[in-house]
Amino acid sequence: MFFASRYVHATSSAAPLFEDIDASLEEQDLVTVSRRNRVDDGETCLLDILDTAGQEEYSSMREQYMRVGDCFLVVYSVTSRSSFDSACLMRDFILRIRDTDEIPVVLVGNKCDLASDREVTREEGLAAAKRMGAAAFFETSAKKRLNVEESFFELVRHTPRQGVEYRVVVLGDGGVGKSALTIQFIQHHFVDEYDPTIEDSYRKQCVISGLRHAAPSARRAAGRPKSKSVLQELFNCFASKESETVVAPPRPAVVRQAEIMSTNVGMLSLGSLAEPAEIMTGDPVKCAGCHGVLSSLSTLTLSNKSAKQAVWKCEFCGHENANIHAGEVPDQPTVDYILESVAPSMSQSQDTSLVVYCLDISGSMCVTTELPRLQSEWRAARTTTGSDAPVSADQYLPGETRGAKYMSRLQCIQEAVSRNLQRIHDENPNRRVVLVVFSSEVVVIGDGLTHIPETVTGSKLESFATLTDAGHSLAEKVEPISKSLAQLKRKVEGLEESGATALGPALAVAVGMAGRVPGSEVVLCTDGIPNVGLGAIDGAADPLAAAAFYTRIGELAREQDTTISLLGISGTDCGLQHLSACAKMTSGTVNVLHPVEIVREMRKISQNPIVANNVEITLRSSPGIQFDGVNAPESGSTAVIKLGNALRECDRAFMFRNIVPAKQLGAHTTFQAQIRFTRLDGAKCLRVITARREITSDVEVARNGLVISTMSLAAAQLGSVLAQNAAFSQARALLSGTERLMRVCAKTDAQMEEHATFVGETHDLDQAISEYSRKSRKALATPGKADTAEMSSVLFGTAKSTRETKLPDGIVRTLATMSTTPVNLFYSGEAKRKLVTSRKTTEAAKREYYAYTC
Numbered sequence: 145m146f147f148a149s150r151y152v153h154a155t156s157s158a159a160p161l162f163e164d165i166d167a168s169l170e171e172q173d174l175v176t177v178s179r180r181n182r183v184d185d186g187e188t189c190l191l192d193i194l195d196t197a198g199q200e201e202y203s204s205m206r207e208q209y210m211r212v213g214d215c216f217l218v219v220y221s222v223t224s225r226s227s228f229d230s231a232c233l234m235r236d237f238i239l240r241i242r243d244t245d246e247i248p249v250v251l252v253g254n255k256c257d258l259a260s261d262r263e264v265t266r267e268e269g270l271a272a273a274k275r276m277g278a279a280a281f282f283e284t285s286a287k288k289r290l291n292v293e294e295s296f297f298e299l300v301r302h303t304p305r306q307g308v309e310y311r312v313v314v315l316g317d318g319g320v321g322k323s324a325l326t327i328q329f330i331q332h333h334f335v336d337e338y339d340p341t342i343e344d345s346y347r348k349q350c351v352i353s354g355l356r357h358a359a360p361s362a363r364r365a366a367g368r369p370k371s372k373s374v375l376q377e378l379f380n381c382f383a384s385k386e387s388e389t390v391v392a393p394p395r396p397a398v399v400r401q402a403e404i405m406s407t408n409v410g411m412l413s414l415g416s417l418a419e420p421a422e423i424m425t426g427d428p429v430k431c432a433g434c435h436g437v438l439s440s441l442s443t444l445t446l447s448n449k450s451a452k453q454a455v456w457k458c459e460f461c462g463h464e465n466a467n468i469h470a471g472e473v474p475d476q477p478t479v480d481y482i483l484e485s486v487a488p489s490m491s492q493s494q495d496t497s498l499v500v501y502c503l504d505i506s507g508s509m510c511v512t513t514e515l516p517r518l519q520s521e522w523r524a525a526r527t528t529t530g531s532d533a534p535v536s537a538d539q540y541l542p543g544e545t546r547g548a549k550y551m552s553r554l555q556c557i558q559e560a561v562s563r564n565l566q567r568i569h570d571e572n573p574n575r576r577v578v579l580v581v582f583s584s585e586v587v588v589i590g591d592g593l594t595h596i597p598e599t600v601t602g603s604k605l606e607s608f609a610t611l612t613d614a615g616h617s618l619a620e621k622v623e624p625i626s627k628s629l630a631q632l633k634r635k636v637e638g639l640e641e642s643g644a645t646a647l648g649p650a651l652a653v654a655v656g657m658a659g660r661v662p663g664s665e666v667v668l669c670t671d672g673i674p675n676v677g678l679g680a681i682d683g684a685a686d687p688l689a690a691a692a693f694y695t696r697i698g699e700l701a702r703e704q705d706t707t708i709s710l711l712g713i714s715g716t717d718c719g720l721q722h723l724s725a726c727a728k729m730t731s732g733t734v735n736v737l738h739p740v741e742i743v744r745e746m747r748k749i750s751q752n753p754i755v756a757n758n759v760e761i762t763l764r765s766s767p768g769i770q771f772d773g774v775n776a777p778e779s780g781s782t783a784v785i786k787l788g789n790a791l792r793e794c795d796r797a798f799m800f801r802n803i804v805p806a807k808q809l810g811a812h813t814t815f816q817a818q819i820r821f822t823r824l825d826g827a828k829c830l831r832v833i834t835a836r837r838e839i840t841s842d843v844e845v846a847r848n849g850l851v852i853s854t855m856s857l858a859a860a861q862l863g864s865v866l867a868q869n870a871a872f873s874q875a876r877a878l879l880s881g882t883e884r885l886m887r888v889c890a891k892t893d894a895q896m897e898e899h900a901t902f903v904g905e906t907h908d909l910d911q912a913i914s915e916y917s918r919k920s921r922k923a924l925a926t927p928g929k930a931d932t933a934e935m936s937s938v939l940f941g942t943a944k945s946t947r948e949t950k951l952p953d954g955i956v957r958t959l960a961t962m963s964t965t966p967v968n969l970f971y972s973g974e975a976k977r978k979l980v981t982s983r984k985t986t987e988a989a990k991r992e993y994y995a996y997t998c
């Protein structure tokens with residue numbers, strides 16, 4: 145259990161829900177506010193660094209990286225001639241994409257410590273830098289920290305200053321050392337084992353002398369919101385092409401200052417359930433009054449000097465529990481109790497869970513998408529020459545269409561699934577993978593080995609029990625992917641599009657299959673509105689019945705510890721507002737993507753595995769404190785959160801406040817989280833985490849040393865839940881009040897970097913809340929639209945509001961993603977480094993990754 149402050153801040157009277165916030169507040173967006181308040185001394189720079197994917201497989205975004213950066217560090221390895229050839233072409237690509245002849249680039253030849261493996265001389269590097277018009281050239285060693293800071297600083301010096309922030313994009317082939325250079329620059333640390341990057345963004349604040357200041361006119365022209373992170377901007381690029389754009393709200397006539405959020409915020413990191421805590425033998429000692437558990441922080445008193453047994457006055461309800469033995473008191477504040485163990489023969493030492501790919505092969509999947517120009521050129525060059533050398537820029541006439549290449553949506557999904565099958569095979573050979581595809585009917589392809597494809601059609605598509613039972617029985621025997629990989633790949637390659645979209649029935653079959661093994665996953669890819677059988681939500685279908693169907697699917701999946709993740713294709717209406725309910729109920733992810741991004745997203749899903757099933761949390765505090773922002777407050781000082789599965793990256797924020805005046809609270813308060821869960825080996829456990837916090841009524845004391853990332857998590861998660869419940873003003877007030885608190889409290893570089901990260905990462909949420917609020921107000925004013933409110937109430941499991949309206953997928957996705965975002969999204973400094981360097985991949989997966997070409 146983590147807290148944003150070392151103290152509980154208590155006010156002299158009971159604190160309101162949003163302590164100091166004026167809930168009716170209409171503010172400018174966070175980016176504008178934070179920019180307006182940033183002091184520019186002419187030398188302090190906030191570098192927003194994007195470490196990009198070097199490998200072709202994940203390079204669909206390369207063109208977008210080039211569009212959004214202010215300046216570029218182009219990296220090759222002196223030990224790789226082909227990486228040098230690629231790097232030499234980069235600046236030309238950037239200039240063409242940006243349609244300019246001026247862009248700051250520094251060319252870097254990394255790994256110069258590996259003298260004996262050198263393939264590119266220093267002279268060649270220098271000549272190439274001159275030829276391509278780079279502002280500077282350095283040979284670097286991330287390992288020896290040679291010229292690392294110089295490269296970044298020189299790049300910034302050559303970039304016209306348009307405010308404090310600089311968006312630096314690090315480009316280059318896979319494995320040249322982009323991550324190593326970035327982490328060495330930020331953290332003074334060399335880590336020689338990384339998982340190949342998809343992309344990572346970092347913020348670093350530094351003071352650089354001799355900066356180039358932009359002319360005022362250039363500064364005005366570049367008046368885009370700089371606090372938005374590079375990643376945020378990238379995703380908006382795709383969104384604006386392919387899906388509905390979130391429009392910024394009109395600027396209010398009068399801008400008022402937000403009040404400041406309270407520091408009373410905590411967080412539970414459920415990923416830690418993967419690691420055992422100290423095991424206590426026997427049953428937990430529970431208070432007879434409130435079921436709080438005896439902990440190492442509990443106070444015991446002996447009834448008399450000779451007595452062996454003591455009395456525990458419960459810190460949560462005050463009940464006096466007699467007959468407590470000293471041996472029952474844990475030594476540590478975090479302990480595990482085994483409630484039900486598993487026989488060694490039953491326990492699973494390897495992950496044998498199922499992955500069910502549920503794939504849309506309806507007619508619309510044949511719609512093609514033009515690949516981003518760069519990726520297309522790269523692919524064209526590689527397929528025609530069969531070499532890794534990219535096509536030379538001078539082979540084209542100006543304005544000539546350069547090898548535009550199209551891929552159908554189905555092809556994108558086929559490629560992504562094939563790549564992911566290989567990854568599962570390399571990393572978890574005992575996992576079992578099955579395919580379910582759907583068009584006008586559902587076809588269970590299974591593992592390609594033991595299954596003969598089975599078609600579910602006709603009236604069966606209308607019966608919930610028939611569908612889930614069919615799935616369950618078809619998953620009785622599934623071979624591990626170590627045996628089925630080749631057949632599965634062949635089946636995926638052979639898929640063809642046709643017909644309508646029996647998505648609901650297919651999902652029911654897939655969930656039925658996954659129910660065979662707790663902790664299994666369903667990954668659903670679709671591009672269209674479900675329109676056949678159960679869960680249909682097109683024209684004539686009953687929206688309430690559809691919503692009820694997806695809720696029922698979510699409940700079943702949660703009961704059997706299945707996670708459902710959704711990948712929708714942007715620019716299509718895939719009924720995400722309904723579908724996201726079942727993902728949310730099962731801790732799954734929801735994403736709407738450009739087709740070429742699916743391969744990256746599938747990898748991200750597989751990198752975030754389930755670590756525990758059946759997770760239910762009960763939060764307790766001493767009397768006088770009330771929890772807010774958790775799903776089901778039982779009474780003031782107890783709250784229950786039903787989570788289903790916990791993923792490796794899974795954090796839950798909560799807020800609390802005093803409901804009696806500070807002076808009645810005493811010197812400190814105790815918090816306890818009781819987490820019931822099932823370990824992956826099947827054992828049922830209870831983890832008890834107890835923490836004590838001193839109480840202060842001095843706001844400055846409470847704000848000292850504020851943990852910005854924990855505050856960020858609470859604002860993002862709880863703000864999106866508030867918006868989903870139509871409490872728009874409160875949601876915006878929570879975001880802007882949190883931003884203001886950070887501005888007041890951020891003193892260290894790491895805090896300031898995390899403040900900037902918060903503003904960047906919550907930008908879309910801030911915009912989505914404004915847009916959602918605007919649409920709801922409009923819908924209210926339009927007669928005949930009231931039915932949509934009911935749909936939303938069902939979707940979000942709340943019937944409190946009548947203000948909702950049908951939302952664009954972009955907003956649904958933002959609210960769904962942010963309501964379950966992990967805290968690491970907001971990390972900076974040391975925490976970020978730990979996160980990145982802890983991502984390891986197997987040697988086999990790495991070899992395969994670097995050997996891959998399209």
Ligand SMILES: Nc1nc2c(ncn2[C@@H]2O[C@H](COP(=O)(O)OP(=O)(O)OP(=O)(O)O)[C@@H](O)[C@H]2O)c(=O)[nH]1
Binds near residue numbers: 254317318321322325
């Ligand atoms: N000897 C030496 N090894 C380096 C240096 N820089 C990076 N490496 C190693 O090269 C390998 C790849 O480094 P990364 O930083 O992951 O490369 P990358 O460019 O980010 O790769 P992608 O994430 O695939 O795009 C790692 O094993 C690093 O330890 C260096 O300066 N010297």
